Amino acid sequence: xxxxxxxxxxxxxxxxxxxxxxxxxxxxxxxxxxxxxxxxxxxxxxxxxxxxxxxxxxxxxxxxxxxxxxxxxxxxxxxxxxxxxxxxxxxxxxxxxxxxxxxxxxxxxxxxxxxxxxxxxxxxxxxxxxxxxxxxxxxxxxxxxxxxxxxxxxxxxxxxxxxxxxxxxxxxxxxxxxxxxxxxxxxxxxxxxxxxxxxxxxxxx
Amino acid sequence: xxxxxxxxxxxxxxxxxxxxxxxxxxxxxxxxxxxxxxxxxxxxxxxxxxxxxxxxxxxxxxxxxxxxxxxxxxxxxxxxxxxxxxxxxxxxxxxxxxxxxxxxxxxxxxxxxxxxxxxxxxxxxxxxxxxxxxxxxxxxxxxxxxxxxxxxxxxxxxxxxxxxxxxxxxxxxxxxxxxxxxxxxxxxxxxxxxxxxxxxxxxxx
DNA sequence: CCAGAGCATATACCGGGTATACATGTCCTA
DNA sequence: TAGGACATGTATACCCGGTATATGCTCTGG
Numbered sequence: 316x317x318x319x320x321x322x323x324x325x326x327x328x329x330x331x332x333x334x335x336x337x338x339x340x341x342x343x344x345x346x347x348x349x350x351x352x353x354x355x356x357x358x359x360x361x362x363x364x365x366x367x368x369x370x371x372x373x374x375x376x377x378x379x380x381x382x383x384x385x386x387x388x389x390x391x392x393x394x395x396x397x398x399x400x401x402x403x404x405x406x407x408x409x410x411x412x413x414x415x416x417x418x419x420x421x422x423x424x425x426x427x428x429x430x431x432x433x434x435x436x437x438x439x440x441x442x443x444x445x446x447x448x449x450x451x452x453x454x455x456x457x458x459x460x461x462x463x464x465x466x467x468x469x470x471x472x473x474x475x476x477x478x479x480x481x482x483x484x485x486x487x488x489x490x491x492x493x494x495x496x497x498x499x500x501x502x503x504x505x506x507x508x509x510x511x512x513x514x515x516x517x518x519x520x
Numbered sequence: 521x522x523x524x525x526x527x528x529x530x531x532x533x534x535x536x537x538x539x540x541x542x543x544x545x546x547x548x549x550x551x552x553x554x555x556x557x558x559x560x561x562x563x564x565x566x567x568x569x570x571x572x573x574x575x576x577x578x579x580x581x582x583x584x585x586x587x588x589x590x591x592x593x594x595x596x597x598x599x600x601x602x603x604x605x606x607x608x609x610x611x612x613x614x615x616x617x618x619x620x621x622x623x624x625x626x627x628x629x630x631x632x633x634x635x636x637x638x639x640x641x642x643x644x645x646x647x648x649x650x651x652x653x654x655x656x657x658x659x660x661x662x663x664x665x666x667x668x669x670x671x672x673x674x675x676x677x678x679x680x681x682x683x684x685x686x687x688x689x690x691x692x693x694x695x696x697x698x699x700x701x702x703x704x705x706x707x708x709x710x711x712x713x714x715x716x717x718x719x720x721x722x723x724x725x
Numbered sequence: 726c727c728a729g730a731g732c733a734t735a736t737a738c739c740g741g742g743t744a745t746a747c748a749t750g751t752c753c754t755a
Numbered sequence: 756t757a758g759g760a761c762a763t764g765t766a767t768a769c770c771c772g773g774t775a776t777a778t779g780c781t782c783t784g785g
Contacts, residue, residue, distance in 0.1 A: 316613075316740085316741095317613040317616045317617070318611075318616075318742095319741095321616055321617075321620050324620045325620070327624065327626075328624050332764080333766095334764050335764095343623050344615075344616065348608070349608075350742095351742060351743060351744085352764085352766095353742080353743070353744075353765095353766080356766060357740085357741085357766090358741090360766095361739095377749095378764075394617070395617070395621060395627055395632055396631070396632075396635065398636045399613050399617065399636065403553070404552070404553075404682060406522055407522075407678075407681060408522040408604050409604050409681075410678050410682075411526050411549065412525070412599070412600070413674075413681075414549055414674035414677060414678050415526050416600060417673055417674045417677065418673075418674045419529050419530070419533050420533065422529075422600055426601070427600055427601070430601065431603045431604065434603030434604075435603070465622050465623045466623055468622055469620075469623045470619070472615070472618060472696055472699065473612075473615050473616075473619050475699075476612060476615040476692050479688045479692040479695070480612075480688055482688065483684045483685055483687065483688030484684075486684055487681050487684040487685075490680060491680070494677065494680075521771090523772075523773095524771095524772095537733080538733070538734065539734080556773060556775085557733080557734085558734095558735080558736080558737095558773080558774070558776090559772070559773060559774085560734095561734065561736085562735090562771085563771095566770095566771080581733095582733090582780095583734095611741095
């Protein structure tokens, strides 16, 4: 639901049309999560259906202008005041992959971990390179108002978020490696982590 | 695509029926990501459509047994050997929320951050509590094979992944707070972060 | 005997996300 | 100046992930 609420928050700031909403969104999140235009319009349709926004005619250039409603303003307020994530974290593909790699025989978990670490470290370098670019491109000192409304700061914070997540991923991979080594050395769970055949038939019932 | 590949990996280990696949999946990921049964069957249908698995009659109890194909085995192999995430990381709702909170006037970013930190720390405590339970429930020393096939180890690693992610989130929130404080003190971007009205009209064109 | 619970399969439905169609306007250039 | 490339702008078709629900079945306890 993040796109829906993000669009609502932008509409709260100012009435806008679809294409403009995409531009504003991407100005704040940069190249991280390019927003497909189609999704903007479908989301706007749903927002109108749910009474959170409505198309309010056209401006001078023929753009369909959307406005937020009072219900929409309430929705934005609750979105900002309600923390996210405590219920069900989104499925983590890497965690699922490793959980399967550990339990399914015939998979070399060590290689999976090593390759993933390399890829994540490469991504980390990309992020730091992007951060350098962003720092260079930013206005060194915009006295009163540079017109960006802090969009470059937001984009920088998003980048930091990716960096922190990638670093945590690498730490977790190291942690998995050492735990697997310990398990292989000790008595418990010395199977898997190497290709050993003949899995016992163990159904659910 | 993580569910699709996870089911394929399970089918590579052994032919199974739908309900059994869900049980095997949840045994490895615990209560983290409960898998809806319906998704299993729709995914199986798609797997059959794409030639990665096929329904191979019934077993004694009348269960529809699915088998993996050679193409499916290839798919699993490439899944395990190809790292994940370098292309487009999944949308992070929290990052989007904060990016919007920073750029949209009238939002108290400090409160958003503080509330989120509290919620994340609560989740962190839940995770460590679950880890204690898992450690207590695990077989202390299963000499040869406890029949779980390392499912408890996988579930424990998944939990660790959640812990690492939550810790990184908290670190990022602290980082955001200090950056915002610095921005508020310095010259650049002293707007936002406080409710100041009268946003200048700045459209995309 | 039957009410409820767990097992098992299947389908309807919605939201997220991508690709694509289509139309307009602008700008560059052969 | 005609035309091609390109950005702007809106809209729709389509697939996949995810949830809820319908429908049987078996087993068990009161």
